[in-house]
Amino acid sequence: MGTERLLVPLSRSPTVRQTVAYAVQSGLESSPETLSCHLVVAVPYEADVPEEQEALDEARSLLERAVTWVKEDAAGTEATVECETAVLGSDEYLFGPKDYARTFQAYAEEHDIDRLVLDPEYQPGATAPILQPLERELARCSLPFTEAPVERPAQHERLTGTASWSRFLSLFGISFAFYLILGDPTYWFDLVTGTAVGLIVAVTLSHVTFSTAPTFPESPIRVLRLVVYVPYLIFEIIKANILISLVILRPSMPINPRMTQVNARVRSGLPLLALANSITLTPGTLTVRANDQRLLVHTLIDDAREDLFDGGLERAIRFVFHGRESARIPTPRERGDTEILNGGSDE
Amino acid sequence: MIETVRFWAIIILLALGVFFTFVSAVGVLRLPDVYARAHTASQTDTLGAGLALAAVAVALGWQHATVYTVLLLFFVFITNPTAAHAIARSAAEMDIQPWTADETNDSSGPNLEADDGSDLEESTDGFDGGESR
Known part of the structure; x- marks a missing residue:
């Protein structure tokens, strides 16, 4: 067995350089002849989402840099070091650690990977820290992985x-x-x-108050957009209230309760909280669970369900946090991100 | 003139607030299960409390205390969904299955025939007929 194949997921973390160095070094130790480094960047969003283009460009430049790092590190040895790069997840929407682990495993199976080298500061996208659950999900998969022993820098x-x-x-x-x-x-x-x-x-x-530090021009602009959002939310609340009141007061009470699952395209943390809160605030829809970005929503009547699947609130939340550009995304129904579950709870 | 307009605005806002609170109470009594009831419990807080607080704001007029009512409403809007979500989530954790219309067929109207469990349909028919009239 002369070739060692390593999978190294990269992200823009302070320790990514050390992780690449460790991957090359450990790979050369275990197989001195040929080392094949698969450098991958997993991007959380689909390519048709506006902010994705930026993420893709970033991913490509990171991969280019990583390839030069591998060449640098392998320069002194006589072994053959190959580099493969790939951007993963650009054809689907990755919601959480489970999806990342699944994506890595699928890639590993396809390319016959021996081992995955994980950056301890691995942070795909700009979401909340996910390393701990990712480790747990990877341990559940059959793919062996090692965490790169990096020094957390003074960064x-x-x-x-x-x-x-x-x-x-x-x-x-x-x-x-x-x-x-x-x-x-x-x-x-x-x-x-x-x-x-x-x-x-x-x-x-x-x-402890802010999970991400407020930045100067963006955060006040978000607050202003929130001021625009509140009247819209109140309008939606009044509309839904009248609909629900009519249904409740009608003697036959034509309710049609259904548990639905909607995959929301907002980032986790505050945007997801705002969306789930707004969904619950409008009568007729009630957020029961949030598994990463998969919201389990109980809907009381058909009209409320249609509104939910049209994604008006989701678009408004995207407007608040990312601006008008990224509010123009297809509705959850067009994306196929909706599902009506007749049963009760999930998994 | 302005005083009468303001008086009637207060009356109308209060009446609407009471109306939505009433609807919410009716909903809690009529709706079938915990998930459905959690929906309408949030009505009290959104429009019921919202309109009542709007009436308070109009009654107080343009003074400092009016700001408090707006703040009050703001915090109600933040905390109310949290409570509704907590109830629904704990219900889901306890594996309570949500009630659906096709399980018993009684809310779809008596003219919709049930192809399975006809004895169940019979038993609920009298109850359903009484409810719809």
């Missing part, structure tokens, strides 16, 4: 260094403004105590 310090100021300032601003709304903004005493309270809140809570 972490620097990241929190720049980001913590924006967290601190935004939290201070929010708590100060809230204090003044409750109090009297023209009274000097409230201004002084408000500053004190805002400082205390910001010092103690700024690193």
